[in-house]
Amino acid sequence: MRKIAAIIGGGVIGGGWLARFLLNGWDVNLYDPDPESKRKIKAVLENARHALPMLYDVNLPVEGSLNFCESIKDAVEGATWIQESVPERLDLKHKVFNEIINHASSDAVIGSSTSGFKPSELQEGSIRPDSIIVTHPFNPVYLLPLIELVPSPANSVTIIDKAKEILTSLGMFPLHVRKEIDAHIADRFLEAVWREGLWLIKDGIATTQEIDDAIRYGFGLRWAQMGLFETYRIAGGEEGMAHFISQFGPCLQWPWTKLMDVPELTDELIEQIANQSDAQSGHKSIRELERLRDNNLIAILRSLKNENTAAGALINNHEKTIKPELPSEYDNPITTINRVIPNDWTDYNGHMNESRYGQIFSDAADIIMKTVGANEAYIASGLSYFTVDIAIKFLAETHAGSNIHVKSYILQGEGKKMRLFHQMYGEDGTLMATGEQMLIHVSLETRRACEPRKDVLTNLERIAAAHSKIEDPRGGKQ
Amino acid sequence: MRKIAAIIGGGVIGGGWLARFLLNGWDVNLYDPDPESKRKIKAVLENARHALPMLYDVNLPVEGSLNFCESIKDAVEGATWIQESVPERLDLKHKVFNEIINHASSDAVIGSSTSGFKPSELQEGSIRPDSIIVTHPFNPVYLLPLIELVPSPANSVTIIDKAKEILTSLGMFPLHVRKEIDAHIADRFLEAVWREGLWLIKDGIATTQEIDDAIRYGFGLRWAQMGLFETYRIAGGEEGMAHFISQFGPCLQWPWTKLMDVPELTDELIEQIANQSDAQSGHKSIRELERLRDNNLIAILRSLKNENTAAGALINNHEKTIKPELPSEYDNPITTINRVIPNDWTDYNGHMNESRYGQIFSDAADIIMKTVGANEAYIASGLSYFTVDIAIKFLAETHAGSNIHVKSYILQGEGKKMRLFHQMYGEDGTLMATGEQMLIHVSLETRRACEPRKDVLTNLERIAAAHSKIEDPRGGKQ
Numbered sequence: 001m002r003k004i005a006a007i008i009g010g011g012v013i014g015g016g017w018l019a020r021f022l023l024n025g026w027d028v029n030l031y032d033p034d035p036e037s038k039r040k041i042k043a044v045l046e047n048a049r050h051a052l053p054m055l056y057d058v059n060l061p062v063e064g065s066l067n068f069c070e071s072i073k074d075a076v077e078g079a080t081w082i083q084e085s086v087p088e089r090l091d092l093k094h095k096v097f098n099e100i101i102n103h104a105s106s107d108a109v110i111g112s113s114t115s116g117f118k119p120s121e122l123q124e125g126s127i128r129p130d131s132i133i134v135t136h137p138f139n140p141v142y143l144l145p146l147i148e149l150v151p152s153p154a155n156s157v158t159i160i161d162k163a164k165e166i167l168t169s170l171g172m173f174p175l176h177v178r179k180e181i182d183a184h185i186a187d188r189f190l191e192a193v194w195r196e197g198l199w200l201i202k203d204g205i206a207t208t209q210e211i212d213d214a215i216r217y218g219f220g221l222r223w224a225q226m227g228l229f230e231t232y233r234i235a236g237g238e239e240g241m242a243h244f245i246s247q248f249g250p251c252l253q254w255p256w257t258k259l260m261d262v263p264e265l266t267d268e269l270i271e272q273i274a275n276q277s278d279a280q281s282g283h284k285s286i287r288e289l290e291r292l293r294d295n296n297l298i299a300i301l302r303s304l305k306n307e308n309t310a311a312g313a314l315i316n317n318h319e320k321t322i323k324p325e326l327p328s329e330y331d332n333p334i335t336t337i338n339r340v341i342p343n344d345w346t347d348y349n350g351h352m353n354e355s356r357y358g359q360i361f362s363d364a365a366d367i368i369m370k371t372v373g374a375n376e377a378y379i380a381s382g383l384s385y386f387t388v389d390i391a392i393k394f395l396a397e398t399h400a401g402s403n404i405h406v407k408s409y410i411l412q413g414e415g416k417k418m419r420l421f422h423q424m425y426g427e428d429g430t431l432m433a434t435g436e437q438m439l440i441h442v443s444l445e446t447r448r449a450c451e452p453r454k455d456v457l458t459n460l461e462r463i464a465a466a467h468s469k470i471e472d473p474r475g476g477k478q
Numbered sequence: 479m480r481k482i483a484a485i486i487g488g489g490v491i492g493g494g495w496l497a498r499f500l501l502n503g504w505d506v507n508l509y510d511p512d513p514e515s516k517r518k519i520k521a522v523l524e525n526a527r528h529a530l531p532m533l534y535d536v537n538l539p540v541e542g543s544l545n546f547c548e549s550i551k552d553a554v555e556g557a558t559w560i561q562e563s564v565p566e567r568l569d570l571k572h573k574v575f576n577e578i579i580n581h582a583s584s585d586a587v588i589g590s591s592t593s594g595f596k597p598s599e600l601q602e603g604s605i606r607p608d609s610i611i612v613t614h615p616f617n618p619v620y621l622l623p624l625i626e627l628v629p630s631p632a633n634s635v636t637i638i639d640k641a642k643e644i645l646t647s648l649g650m651f652p653l654h655v656r657k658e659i660d661a662h663i664a665d666r667f668l669e670a671v672w673r674e675g676l677w678l679i680k681d682g683i684a685t686t687q688e689i690d691d692a693i694r695y696g697f698g699l700r701w702a703q704m705g706l707f708e709t710y711r712i713a714g715g716e717e718g719m720a721h722f723i724s725q726f727g728p729c730l731q732w733p734w735t736k737l738m739d740v741p742e743l744t745d746e747l748i749e750q751i752a753n754q755s756d757a758q759s760g761h762k763s764i765r766e767l768e769r770l771r772d773n774n775l776i777a778i779l780r781s782l783k784n785e786n787t788a789a790g791a792l793i794n795n796h797e798k799t800i801k802p803e804l805p806s807e808y809d810n811p812i813t814t815i816n817r818v819i820p821n822d823w824t825d826y827n828g829h830m831n832e833s834r835y836g837q838i839f840s841d842a843a844d845i846i847m848k849t850v851g852a853n854e855a856y857i858a859s860g861l862s863y864f865t866v867d868i869a870i871k872f873l874a875e876t877h878a879g880s881n882i883h884v885k886s887y888i889l890q891g892e893g894k895k896m897r898l899f900h901q902m903y904g905e906d907g908t909l910m911a912t913g914e915q916m917l918i919h920v921s922l923e924t925r926r927a928c929e930p931r932k933d934v935l936t937n938l939e940r941i942a943a944a945h946s947k948i949e950d951p952r953g954g955k956q
Contacts, residue, residue: 138700144700145695146695148692178683179682185678192673192674197707200666205655205663210653211663214664217622219667221789224701224778225698226770227689228672229751230686230690240756245748245752292787293700299785300781303781308826309770309773310695344781348786355834355836355840357836358832358836387832388871390870394864394867
């Protein structure tokens, strides 16, 4: 059965939610009375379609269908998840929730993107408070995994668990905020930092550029992977966290008393900030800045993915749930790879680095290994295949965002030997590269060649026999 | 002439400075009266030697020599840079500065790692205030580029410029803080965030783990590359920064009035935080956490390096200054590559990914291209070489942190053709892989094969002729 998400309010945040659902295979109904809504959604979707597929080393599910609806009623009927992202006015939100609840399925989750209101405030006067829960995302919603999931005592465990499950299935990280509080958790930090930033600018200490440099060349790099307390734990050394606090806590307290006042947002201060921001970033359009941000985020997230840590571990876990089935048809060449080229695979000239052709063929060989039964459990049992040599022909260039697929042939599969031939194709069917690869079966203990397990060898021989009946893909070059 | 840095105080921060200088080829004199100092420095150096070389795609300069000194006098004599990292007590720092100035060269820069004191406070009562300047680093000092460079009015432009030049030559980013202020810039943000964190824990809203998750899965990822204001500029959309502030500024102001108080660091609160931190990270030793942090930082920094943006652009600029000269000896195989394997090149099993052998050989071909004159200017003029095919033999595995080098032969260099043969060796001289690579000279305009420029062809033919006299590295397999 198709899963339907209803998006109520299609600004930057609502649009980000919409993209997250759509690109994860959900159908999406959008309601937004703004006549500009289609144009705005198109812009967010273009960014998301560029960015999100690059996070993964497998293809995302086929995109769902997007429907623009004329009313809340039309949007929410049949929806499993309803996400409210209308302006931050409590009276407006109450009106929207009442309308939603009049037409929504009784077991639908109604998430609110509010950054400030507590769920109990949102639930006030509702006939079904249990359905309404805060699910506060972070921009860009299609890339950043954090969702602050804030229930009130009126929410049941059932709805909380359901919300967690769905968010996780979208590759997000639902952080269960156990006590409701104004501005939840993350925005309290953002407010504190924002206030300090205003003071520094107002007092002429630093410009927006200098503040951003102080963040991105320093603690921003720490926080992208460990956060605050684990970082400080390390600073405390072997003597532990209590030592850190007693040593540095009082230091940190010194200037506090001077930082308590809130700077008034005068026209003058706003103009000062706007001018500094223009000087810093005004040479780039918002669209360019969005792309720069997204490419950076993908690169960072993919680097953490390779380390299987922090936000990268979340992506790996999500990827496991969307990995395609192993090939089941062998009589033709096997489609081993079907994926998007990520931006961290490209060179300064925008083309895919030569070496990544080799990586794609090496990944294709992994799929062949799994297909014949030499899977993770097999490797854990101490047996595997090692690549002995590969010969790659480069026929056409490709670039970030391109979809490519690989057809693989087992040219030889007997005893310890497995010889593969891979063809990499572009979206339009252009043959972009070929790779002929020799693998030898080894014992991981002795590091020496040995015969595969019997079932693996049988599978290998069967497919090799089938492929021997196809025309040799190397043409006359055997 | 050897450059000497004196490190006064060898804790985590002083040790990080020491490693930065040493690994950038400076000789380092350390003075620290702590009898444990040698052991502590060894631990920091081990981490730094593991981490810093991986940031770069060329080898760092040969390490300088490290000397443990018995006195400040012995340490500072002849030093170009003197870094003070003693405990945060103003009287102690004054005493140390006086002793330094008694023995230091009059044009040495005396940087202070203080996180709280203003330079004018440090300079009080000094006979040479101009020499003393704040150069506040961030842990781990050997990886994070930010240095807050804070002068007082007593500092001359000469000393400020000299400090900037030296810090930049170490791969750091000196952020010139134009007005001195308690806690400089970055630590004011850290204080604000720390205070909010204490409240959230004290009030039972969130644990250390939950706070860290709120940071590293959300805004931490934004801040690692853009900082605060550029991120918000994007949120403001085409309507600009003033629009963002008028829309979101007041929102952000709402809860402020509740966040003004400073939580008292009672024993109870300290214990609460320490216990939560143990639950979060206690299963890992500090050493393991340091390695995890460093590997994550390297991976993130290298991902930004590949995008040539944010902190990655700094590394690329620094790398240009330490790039080795092009080879000048041709009669033997040319040593094209000499580098460390970074951790983002390894698979889950810790071995270098197959495809990276191809990358190393492709990088080797780049050096050969430059050596024959097909350099960046040549490519900008519309001519280049494209790889047509490569055949790689995998002979041995390698892993992150290993030093490898490549010897390259020009097997054929005539007309449009350049055929190369590369041998990749491990530190112990083991042959780990070979690659035979065919490149064709092309016009980047027509994308078709064409003859190289005459001087390039002449160089190519000359080296190919010299290499034809060496024994064929492929053995009998030609």
